[in-house]
Amino acid sequence: MTEEEIINFDTADPLAAKRQHFELPTGKIYLNGNSLGPLSTAAKLRVREVIESQWGNDLISSWNRHRWIDLPLAVGEKIAPLIGAAPGQVLCCDSVSINLFKLLAAALANRRREHAVILSQQDIFPSDLYIAEGLIKLLRERGVSAELQLVPSRDLEQAVTKSPDVLMLSHVNFRTGAVHDMQRVTDLAHKNNTQVVWDLSHSAGAMELALDACQVDFAVGCGYKFLNGGPGAPAFLYVASRHQTGLQQPLQGWMGHRQPFEFEPHYQPDEGINQLQTGTPSILSMSALDAALSCFEGINAAQLREKSLALSEMFLSILEKDSTSSELTLVSPRSPHLRGAQLSFSHSQAFPISQALIEAGVIVDFRSPNLIRLGFSPLFLSFAEVAKGASSLTQIISEKLFWHERFSVRAKVT
C-alpha cells in the first residue's frame, strides 16, 4: 500500500474530522481505545465546569439547577441510538458488574422456575461470570436450586435447547474479538423460552447494534472503552420496554424510587427504566461520559462499524504482505464480519513484542499468556496511524527488535 493510497483513505473518511475532538498525546498511536478510550476536549471542559462552577459555586442547588439529577436518564438516551434502542430503555449507572447483577436477578424473577439456570460461556469477560456465580451462590446458600452452567462456544446452541432461564453472553469476546450473531442467538434463545442478557462492553461505540430489532431482553455495557467516558466511567444497562412493568431487581435504591424525595420507608419502583437506578450517581464521572458522547453527534453506528473494519482490514493487509509476520497467529476471525473492533494475535514472545510496540509509540494491550490485542476505535484513529502501527509491528518482528538489548530485561520477565 502506497503512502498516497493511505492518504486517500483518510481524505475519504467521513469521520476524519472527529479526530480533532480528542486530546491524544503527540507521537503515540493509540490502539487501546478498547481498554480505555482517550480524553476528549468536551469531557475535559465539562468536568472543569462541573467542578469549578457547578459544585464550587452552586453547591447543592446544582442537583436541580444543572440537572445533575437527570444525568442517568439523559446519558442513557445518548447511548440508545448507538445500540439500536428506542427511548426509555437505556440508563447510565453503576458498573457493568453491578448492572449485570440487577438484570440477571430480574431475569430469574421473570421466570421463577423451580430450578434456576443461567447459561454462559467459560471465556466471556470473567467479571460477568463472577457476578452470575455470586447471585447463584447467594440463592444456593439458602437452599434454592440454582446453577450457573458454562459451556464451550461450540456447545452453546445445543445447551440453549434445554431452556435455561437466562443466556448471558458477551457480544464481542474480549480476548479474540469474535462476535456473536445477536439476531440468531437471541431468536434461538426465545424459541427455547430463554431470556438473553448481552454484554456490549466491546461493541457499543464501535459496532452497529440493533437491540430493539433483535428483540433483545436485557443488556449491559461499558462507558470507558469505545464510548470514551474516562477511567472507570459509569456503565449502562438496557431493559426492553416489555420487561419494565413488574420488574424485580434487588439493588433497589432511593434513586430508583418513584418519589425519592418523599423519603418513604417502603420501596415503590419508579416507572420505566429509571427503576434500575440504585444509589446517588457519580456526577463527576457521569458528566465526563455525557460530554464524551457528544463526539458521536452527527454520525451513526453503521459508519463507526464500517470505519473500524476498514482500519483493521488495512492493518491485516499490511501484515499479510510481510513474510516475517507469519510468526504471528491471528486469534481473531479473519472474516471482518465475524469480529468486533479489535485484532488479537498470539506469539510466544507476545509480552516483549507488546513492550517494544509501546516503546515505539504504538499503544497496544498484552493479555496473558501470549496475546497482543489491538483496538480499532473508529472515532479518533486515522488510516495513516494504523498503517504506521502495522509497519512498526512487522519491523519489530522482522528485525527481532524485541530481543534488542533495551528490551532484554522485559523479555526475560516472560
Added chain:
Amino acid sequence: MTEEEIINFDTADPLAAKRQHFELPTGKIYLNGNSLGPLSTAAKLRVREVIESQWGNDLISSWNRHRWIDLPLAVGEKIAPLIGAAPGQVLCCDSVSINLFKLLAAALANRRREHAVILSQQDIFPSDLYIAEGLIKLLRERGVSAELQLVPSRDLEQAVTKSPDVLMLSHVNFRTGAVHDMQRVTDLAHKNNTQVVWDLSHSAGAMELALDACQVDFAVGCGYKFLNGGPGAPAFLYVASRHQTGLQQPLQGWMGHRQPFEFEPHYQPDEGINQLQTGTPSILSMSALDAALSCFEGINAAQLREKSLALSEMFLSILEKDSTSSELTLVSPRSPHLRGAQLSFSHSQAFPISQALIEAGVIVDFRSPNLIRLGFSPLFLSFAEVAKGASSLTQIISEKLFWHERFSVRAKVT
C-alpha cells in the same frame, strides 16, 4: 453574644486554618455540608491533573503509573482513622446502597439460620431500607424464609432480644440528627447473637467514631457529605477483620478477585477487605474524594466533633435568646451529646423560611413536610458564619420576611 466573643471563638479554633483549603462562594454561609460537602482546592487540582495529564497523556498506563488501581484501598485507609478503624478494614467503592447490599448479604450468610431476619428502624435513611427490602424480596421470591422487621426507636432494644441475624441502623438520623450510642447498641446486639451494620453517612468526618473499640461488625458511609468528596462521590465500607475470612458477598466482581488480570473463569476472593470490590472503580470521582481527604490531615475526629458541637451550640444559644424563634420547634435532641452534626427545626412555614434563608445567602435544607435542616460541618465553617446564620434565621422569623412579597410565589407553593 458580642461580636468580640464570636471572634474569640474563631481565634481559638484549632481547625480555623482548614477553611482556606475550601473554595466556598463568597457571601454564602454553607450550612449544607451534610448534604454535599464543598469543593476543596485539593480536589479541584487533583481532578484536573487526573484528567489532563494522567488520562490525557498517560492513558491506559495510568492504572499502574499513577496507581489508579490502588485507589479503593488507599482511600479506605485515609477514611479509617476518622472512624476509629485499624488498617485493612475500610474500602472505598460503589455507593452506600450497593455497599449495604454486600454487607447485609454477607451478614446473613454468616448465620444462615432457617429464618433470616434483618431488624431496623422505620425512620432511617430510606435507601437503606429499600436495599434490605430488595435482598429480602430476592430470597423470598425463591421460597426462602426471610423478613425485614421495622420497629419504632423505643421498641428497638426489646426487638433485639429476639436475636435477629442483623441489626441495621443509621448512626445519626438523617432527619433529626439523633445519634445512637454505638457502644451500647452494639454490645446489646452481640449479647443477643446479632450482628450490627451501621450507616455512618451522617457521622464520618464530623463525629468521633470508634468502630474497632465498639467491636462493630460492619459499616457503610457516604463520601460526599462531611468527607467533601464531591457530588455522588464513591462511598466506603468497613468489615471488621474477624469477618473477612470466609466472607460471602454476592456482588463479586473482577476487582475483588485474587488475581484480576489472570482472567480466570471462577471467582477467588482476594484476601482482606479488597474482596469487597466489584467492578472498575470510578477514578475521576474517587480521585476527588482522595484529594478532599487530605484536608483532614493533622487533625483528629475528636477535634471535629468538638468544633461541630460548639458551632451548633452557638447557633442554638443565639436562637434561644430571641423570643420570636420560639415559633421553631427543635426536632434534634437539645443535649449536644445525643445529636450529630446537625440541627433540625420544624415549622409550619419551613419551606418559605428555608427559601428566605437561601435568598439571604444562608444555605440550608428543607425536608418535607416541615423541617429546616442545618449542617455544622466543622472543617470549613467559622463561628462568625454560624452566628450570622442564626441571626438571619431569627430576623426572617421575627420580621416575617418569609411572607415578604419577593417570597410570596414560593410561599404559595407550600
